[in-house]
Amino acid sequence: xxxxxxxxxxxxxxxxxxxxxxxxxxxxxxxxxxxxxxxxxxxxxxxxxxxxxxxxxxxxxxxxxxxxxxxxxxxxxxxxxxxxxxxxxxxxxxxxxxxxxxxxxxxxxxxxxxxxxxxxxxxxxxxxxxxxxxxxxxxxxxxxxxxxxxxxxxxxxxxxxxxxxxxxxxxxxxxxxxxxxxxxxxxxxxxxxxxxxxxxxxxxxxxxxxxxxxxxxxxxxxx
Amino acid sequence: xxxxxxxxxxxxxxxxxxxxxxxxxxxxxxxxxxxxxxxxxxxxxxxxxxxxxxxxxxxxxxxxxxxxxxxxxxxxxxxxxxxxxxxxxxxxxxxxxxxxxxxxxxxxxxxxxxxxxxxxxxxxxxxxxxxxxxxxxxxxxxxxxxxxxxxxxxxxxxxxxxxxxxxxxxxxxxxxxxxxxxxxxxxxxxxxxxxxxxxxxxxxxxxxxxxxxxxxxxxxxxxxxxxxxxxxxxxxxxxxxxxxxxxxxxxxxxxxxxxxxx
Amino acid sequence: xxxxxxxxxxxxxxxxxxxxxxxxxxxxxxxxxxxxxxxxxxxxxxxxxxxxxxxxxxxxxxxxxxxxxxxxxxxxxxxxxxxxxxxxxxxxxxxxxxxxxxxxxxxxxxxxxxxxxxxxxxxxxxxxxxxxxxxxxxxxxxxxxxxxxxxxxxxxxxxxxxxxxxxxxxxxxxxxxxxxxxxxxxxxxxxxxxxxxxxxxxxxxxxxxxxxxxxxxxxxxx
Numbered sequence: 252x253x254x255x256x257x258x259x260x261x262x263x264x265x266x267x268x269x270x271x272x273x274x275x276x277x278x279x280x281x282x283x284x285x286x287x288x289x290x291x292x293x294x295x296x297x298x299x300x301x302x303x304x305x306x307x308x309x310x311x312x313x314x315x316x317x318x319x320x321x322x323x324x325x326x327x328x329x330x331x332x333x334x335x336x337x338x339x340x341x342x343x344x345x346x347x348x349x350x351x352x353x354x355x356x357x358x359x360x361x362x363x364x365x366x367x368x369x370x371x372x373x374x375x376x377x378x379x380x381x382x383x384x385x386x387x388x389x390x391x392x393x394x395x396x397x398x399x400x401x402x403x404x405x406x407x408x409x410x411x412x413x414x415x416x417x418x419x420x421x422x423x424x425x426x427x428x429x430x431x432x433x434x435x436x437x438x439x440x441x442x443x444x445x446x447x448x449x450x451x452x453x454x455x456x457x458x459x460x461x462x463x464x465x466x467x468x469x470x471x472x473x474x
Numbered sequence: 475x476x477x478x479x480x481x482x483x484x485x486x487x488x489x490x491x492x493x494x495x496x497x498x499x500x501x502x503x504x505x506x507x508x509x510x511x512x513x514x515x516x517x518x519x520x521x522x523x524x525x526x527x528x529x530x531x532x533x534x535x536x537x538x539x540x541x542x543x544x545x546x547x548x549x550x551x552x553x554x555x556x557x558x559x560x561x562x563x564x565x566x567x568x569x570x571x572x573x574x575x576x577x578x579x580x581x582x583x584x585x586x587x588x589x590x591x592x593x594x595x596x597x598x599x600x601x602x603x604x605x606x607x608x609x610x611x612x613x614x615x616x617x618x619x620x621x622x623x624x625x626x627x628x629x630x631x632x633x634x635x636x637x638x639x640x641x642x643x644x645x646x647x648x649x650x651x652x653x654x655x656x657x658x659x660x661x662x663x664x665x666x667x668x669x670x671x672x673x674x675x676x677x678x679x680x681x682x683x684x685x686x687x688x689x690x691x692x693x694x695x696x697x698x699x700x701x702x703x704x705x706x707x708x709x710x711x712x713x714x715x716x717x718x719x720x721x722x723x724x725x726x727x728x729x730x731x732x733x734x735x736x
Numbered sequence: 737x738x739x740x741x742x743x744x745x746x747x748x749x750x751x752x753x754x755x756x757x758x759x760x761x762x763x764x765x766x767x768x769x770x771x772x773x774x775x776x777x778x779x780x781x782x783x784x785x786x787x788x789x790x791x792x793x794x795x796x797x798x799x800x801x802x803x804x805x806x807x808x809x810x811x812x813x814x815x816x817x818x819x820x821x822x823x824x825x826x827x828x829x830x831x832x833x834x835x836x837x838x839x840x841x842x843x844x845x846x847x848x849x850x851x852x853x854x855x856x857x858x859x860x861x862x863x864x865x866x867x868x869x870x871x872x873x874x875x876x877x878x879x880x881x882x883x884x885x886x887x888x889x890x891x892x893x894x895x896x897x898x899x900x901x902x903x904x905x906x907x908x909x910x911x912x913x914x915x916x917x918x919x920x921x922x923x924x925x926x927x928x929x930x931x932x933x934x935x936x937x938x939x940x941x942x943x944x945x946x947x948x949x950x951x952x953x954x955x956x957x958x
Binding site for chain 3: 322413
Binding site for chain 2: 379
């Protein structure tokens with residue numbers, strides 16, 4: 252291969268560490284956001300479905316607020332807002348916080364929909380054998396809801412990965428900003444943006460594959 | 475009959491909005507008895523059954539199981555709702571089989587039976603598996619223990635559901651139109667299982683449209699009409715000597731479908 | 737924690753900028769949805785009725801767009817086109833192009849699902865009364881599909897409106913850009929972002945309820 256300065260292969264090889272660091276930031280911010288959002292979303296979702304009505308109203312307001320706002324505004328608001336109250340957080344964590352907060356709303360709404368789509372007879376049968384409420388949820392409703400939750404949950408994960416590009420706006424050097432920094436050195440605009448597209452494609456493909464595997468894992472739950 | 479009264483209902487009332495579905499039901503089920511509720515749809519049979527298992531809360535009157543009021547306790551002459559945990563414990567003493575089977579689709583036949591044994595009665599997995607195996611054998615499905623509900627026919631699902639209910643060793647077993655959702659050729663296998671249970675001395679309260687079965691298996695038949703008990707007695711008496719015009723016309727309609735009952 | 741004193745006068749002084757920004761964002765979204773729908777119809781038809789050589793490039797386009805972050809696309813088009821000696825697009829036009837291509841991919845999926853969900857009996861009935869192929873599309877399939885896809889339309893308009901916030905990244909003065917500028921110039925952090933948030937929320941709500949009305953009017957077909 253022609254490894255002269257100015258060729259794409261050469262420049263890509265030169266930039267490999269910068270790009271890898273960017274990709275790593277994309278992967279870690281995505282992972283943190285997905286984990287936080289999933290945990291918080293499950294709790295919020297249960298509150299949204301079964302909560303005492305004032306709690307339900309509160310969570311409903313939160314969910315609708317988050318779903319009506321552009322993610323970029325959430326990220327900027329969180330970033331500048333936290334700084335205002337002299338909470339010293341790195342842009343990295345402000346970004347994860349905002350992304351997770353956003354995705355929490357989606358997971359919660361998703362859980363509510365999934366739980367409500369489980370036939371009422373399931374809850375009754377679980378009551379009839381004397382299971383307590385937490386056990387009814389955990390052993391009967393949740394396993395069935397998970398199957399219905401999976402496809403939209405995978406979608407949310409993909410949205411989060413794509414959403415991490417917005418962290419570049421507050422200076423987190425994730426894959427997009429890393430790519431732009433590389434482009435600023437070598438001016439190979441098309442090549443490196445395409446490379447970034449390719450990498451995102453691969454990451455998303457992996458997530459989709461994991462999602463498909465999970466769906467197969469739960470495919471024995473049928474009516 | 476000398477056996478003690480297991481379930482005693484007195485003046486049970488229940489309304490949904492403005493519609494009063496149960497207008498004061500009196501009913502006794504004695505230990506070891508099979509009592510059948512019959513009546514047109516909308517007469518309150520299913521609602522009464524659901525009140526017994528606390529799937530609905532009755533508004534008035536009392537339902538006593540072994541002398542304990544169901545769903546509440548008396549405190550200074552007032553009804554106090556029981557805690558969720560107490561309600562669950564009461565439900566565990568009453569088994570219920572549903573029209574739509576309601577098997578848990580994410581668990582195998584065996585897993586369906588084991589869930590209550592392990593999570594409610596606190597039995598170990600090995601013991602629960604033995605019990606599940608025993609009951610699956612009793613309902614003739616020993617070799618289907620590892621099957622998921624969708625791999626079973628309706629009749630098989632309903633037999634698993636019955637096994638799930640009896641395995642909890644309830645004091646009383648409720649059957650809510652358990653053959654209504656089945657294809658006609660699958661009804662017999664489920665009724666057969668129920669008959670064997672009745673012969674083994676299980677106390678049963680059932681809602682059914684299978685009049686021949688009701689006649690053969692019941693100790694008492696209770697005809698509900700418009701949310702009230704219109705006639706009650708041994709099957710011979712109720713089917714052979716219907717007192718009211720309503721019961722006669724009800725039996726007449728059933729007669730057309732199911733052949734000679736009395 | 738410090739005390740924060742609200743001073744809303746900043747917002748009132750800049751009310752005209754906010755109003756302009758809101759109008760700009762809405763226009764960007766509506767124009768992109770329109771162009772995107774045209775792209776979407778064409779691509780959906782190509783995927784459903786087209787030959788292989790026509791349907792797989794459409795598949796490629798849809799998958800490429802749906803798996804690429806929008807901000808990356810925005811930069812790609814904005815910085816990349818001049819590299820290909822296409823430099824007559826200003827930043828607003830470049831953004832509209834990006835958002836239209838983006839909307840096009842999503843609308844393709846919407847229309848494809850819409851076409852797939854039309855019962856065969858409709859086309860068969862249309863055939864039976866002797867309509868020609870394009871007449872069947874024009875008078876039967878497309879009208880039915882539009883009614884089926886109406887809810888997806890409003891969802892897409894709302895998310896496109898939210899996506900116009902990314903135009904701030906290439907300095908188009910829509911809501912996010914204005915809020916950020918006022919934030920930077922005046923340090924009225926809470927006021928500027930709360931104002932922008934409120935405008936986004938209210939606009940999304942208004943779009944949703946307006947389109948729900950429209951849906952109800954046309955919901956005759958189920």
